[in-house]
Amino acid sequence: MRNYRHIEVRPIAGALGAEIHGVDIARELDDEVVGEIRLAFLDHLVIFLRDQKVTPQQQLGFARRFGEPVEYPQLKGLPEAPMITPVVKLEHERNNFGGIWHSDTTYLPIPPMGSMLLAREVPPYGGDTMFANQYLAYEALSDGLKQTLDGLIGVSSSVKADVTRTREDRLKAAGVEHKVMSAEHPIVRTHPETGRKALYTSDAHTAHIKGWTEKESLPLLEFLWEHQTRPEFTCRFRWEVGSLAFWDNRCAMHNPINDYHGHRRVMHRITIAGDKPR
Numbered sequence: 001m002r003n004y005r006h007i008e009v010r011p012i013a014g015a016l017g018a019e020i021h022g023v024d025i026a027r028e029l030d031d032e033v034v035g036e037i038r039l040a041f042l043d044h045l046v047i048f049l050r051d052q053k054v055t056p057q058q059q060l061g062f063a064r065r066f067g068e069p070v071e072y073p074q075l076k077g078l079p080e081a082p083m084i085t086p087v088v089k090l091e092h093e094r095n096n097f098g099g100i101w102h103s104d105t106t107y108l109p110i111p112p113m114g115s116m117l118l119a120r121e122v123p124p125y126g127g128d129t130m131f132a133n134q135y136l137a138y139e140a141l142s143d144g145l146k147q148t149l150d151g152l153i154g155v156s157s158s159v160k161a162d163v164t165r166t167r168e169d170r171l172k173a174a175g176v177e178h179k180v181m182s183a184e185h186p187i188v189r190t191h192p193e194t195g196r197k198a199l200y201t202s203d204a205h206t207a208h209i210k211g212w213t214e215k216e217s218l219p220l221l222e223f224l225w226e227h228q229t230r231p232e233f234t235c236r237f238r239w240e241v242g243s244l245a246f247w248d249n250r251c252a253m254h255n256p257i258n259d260y261h262g263h264r265r266v267m268h269r270i271t272i273a274g275d276k277p278r
Contacts, residue, residue: 008020009043015136016234025054029062041246042193045252060081069270070112072085085268085269090264101254103205103249106185111277113249113273114248114249114274115272117268125260129239131235149188160206187200201228250274
């Protein structure tokens with residue numbers, strides 16, 4: 001366990017996830033504090049801060065200490081802060097946004113390094129988010145399957161039916177024409193900072209394996225999709241107003257649970273630019 005001098009780090013599960021205490025992101029943070037938050041982020045894959053009372057500009061300022069915020073594809077940001085995307089489910093809506101296990105926007109040639117989500121309004125119950133450690137998912141595979149996966153490329157698409165359904169209402173409301181986006185990435189990627197290997201595929205975005213038909217791809221992909229979200233690889237986070245989550249898309253998947261029909265949930269999301277998976 002790492003010793004921290006400037007922050008308190010409390011793991012929430014054995015697989016991944018930790019709450020950070022002693023940090024107010026509305027204030028200008030010393031480089032030493034930011035450095036320790038970055039270490040906790042790399043160690044635990046997703047970190048959480050409670051009771052953050054911040055403006056959109058202060059949230060953006062915090063995000064910029066870890067990378068370059070970028071616009072989310074196809075959806076408009078806040079008028080006063082275009083790099084912040086409101087993620088909203090209203091009382092009458094049945095589908096939530098991104099309500100399936102995934103790593104964000106892998107259909108982009110250069111997917112994001114991380115995502116930062118701040119809770120503005122939460123339902124009285126439900127609306128938790130689950131996360132899954134893809135280092136552990138890869139390391140639990142047999143040596144034979146690791147050899148099989150070595151060199152395989154996944155073709156990601158923005159129009160897989162299950163995940164597209166969760167975005168359609170937002171795009172229609174915004175008057176945006178949906179563009180088909182696709183990209184090719186390794187099924188197993190190596191994290192550029194830790195050097196560890198992680199599974200990098202999801203039911204949400206992976207359409208097939210490059211050079212394989214969809215029918216040929218599906219048995220292997222379905223095995224991986226079920227395997228990579230085994231309970232022992234996961235943690236679950238309960239939101240409160242002012243809760244902030246910051247997760248590493250390069251080695252963690254997430255799934256927002258859609259179990260709060262009839263209630264409103266409003267989150268402010270920042271996407272941080274990443275690198276080409278290798």
